[in-house]
Amino acid sequence: MNRLFTPLALGFRVGVAFRRTAYRRGWFKTHRLNRPVVSVGNLTAGGAGKTPLVMYIAERLLNRGWNPVILTRGYGRRRGADIISLAPGSGRRVDAREVGDEPALLARALPRVPIVVCADRHRAGQVAEESFPVDVHLLDDGFQHWRLARDVDVVALDVTQEFSDWALLPAGRLREPCAAVARAHLVVLTRTELCDPLTLHDRVHRLNPQARIFLSTTSLRNFVDVQSGGPFAVQELRGQPLCAFCGIGNPSAFFADVRRWGFSVVAEVAFPDHHVYSVEELRRLTHRARRAGAVALLTTEKDALNLPPAWDSEIPVTACVIQTELREAEAFEAALLARLETVRVGK
Numbered sequence: 001m002n003r004l005f006t007p008l009a010l011g012f013r014v015g016v017a018f019r020r021t022a023y024r025r026g027w028f029k030t031h032r033l034n035r036p037v038v039s040v041g042n043l044t045a046g047g048a049g050k051t052p053l054v055m056y057i058a059e060r061l062l063n064r065g066w067n068p069v070i071l072t073r074g075y076g077r078r079r080g081a082d083i084i085s086l087a088p089g090s091g092r093r094v095d096a097r098e099v100g101d102e103p104a105l106l107a108r109a110l111p112r113v114p115i116v117v118c119a120d121r122h123r124a125g126q127v128a129e130e131s132f133p134v135d136v137h138l139l140d141d142g143f144q145h146w147r148l149a150r151d152v153d154v155v156a157l158d159v160t161q162e163f164s165d166w167a168l169l170p171a172g173r174l175r176e177p178c179a180a181v182a183r184a185h186l187v188v189l190t191r192t193e194l195c196d197p198l199t200l201h202d203r204v205h206r207l208n209p210q211a212r213i214f215l216s217t218t219s220l221r222n223f224v225d226v227q228s229g230g231p232f233a234v235q236e237l238r239g240q241p242l243c244a245f246c247g248i249g250n251p252s253a254f255f256a257d258v259r260r261w262g263f264s265v266v267a268e269v270a271f272p273d274h275h276v277y278s279v280e281e282l283r284r285l286t287h288r289a290r291r292a293g294a295v296a297l298l299t300t301e302k303d304a305l306n307l308p309p310a311w312d313s314e315i316p317v318t319a320c321v322i323q324t325e326l327r328e329a330e331a332f333e334a335a336l337l338a339r340l341e342t343v344r345v346g347k
Helices: 003-024 050-063 101-109 121-131 178-183 198-207 251-260 279-291 301-305 329-346
Strands: 037-042 068-072 084-086 115-117 136-140 152-158 186-190 212-225 241-246 264-270 296-300 317-326
Touching: 037 050, 050 068, 050 101, 050 136, 050 152, 050 317, 050 329, 068 101, 068 121, 084 101, 084 121, 101 115, 101 301, 115 121, 121 136, 152 178, 152 329, 178 198, 186 198, 186 329, 198 212, 212 251, 212 329, 241 251, 241 279, 251 264, 251 317, 264 279, 279 296, 296 301, 301 317, 317 329
Parallel strands: 037 136, 037 152, 068 115, 068 136, 152 186, 186 212, 241 264, 241 296, 296 317
Antiparallel strands: 084 115, 212 317
């Protein structure tokens, strides 16, 4: 947290409060879709493990016979079509620069799920309902998106990040005061493998006694060779010096996870969230890795989508494919479906 920006953070808090009041009093209009909406969001500006949680929920809904669609803004994409509809398909491949890195990652991980990219998520939902057999919307990063009415709010909170009203933007990473968690129906504390979740668990419970609180961890599923797109054997990197780099909301958590998975990191480089890499940046990164004695570059799956399409590396570049695991998976699924069934019956 940067205390020099505390006065600006107070101004930011006033602006957030005004916007929330404007929607609650009807000064700004909230729109509702024909199908229920499950928002998966957070209180911080990225880095809470939200995208893996969206994947987790989508897969469980599919397994239960639901037909989800993901509505996402597509942060950081090039200006082009203001709305992009990605139909499901096993061979679906999209350009992260055109749709945004998170939609591209979701499209790769969830080939059976349609995705609609648009800053106006209500319009995206309308297009989805017209185009696909949808019976539930997954609103990616929707906790502060007041324009679209939600039926279920799932909030991800990273236990490694500061949870304090003093950490509001731009002094910290919080988009809203901590009391906003009282709006959540389900709360998932992420990255509990890196930090004791008890303190945050107790505080969330005091702020929102009605919400169910669940604990999750981040696990390594496998490695992918970035240039070929094929699998990369984990054992080839065990005991080898590696240079880890990423441009995500919480880079320190990625570096800590890599070490926890048993890999030797001799250099680590962090870029801004959603960073789109240039060839020259990667040349400098490769040079730095080789000077540190690294035999390979290691990054996240999301970062891999932001690398230049035509780039030959002097050393292997591998991406970690991760997944979210909930400790009480069945209880979480039951709580989510119970709320959805209530909404569906009510409609």
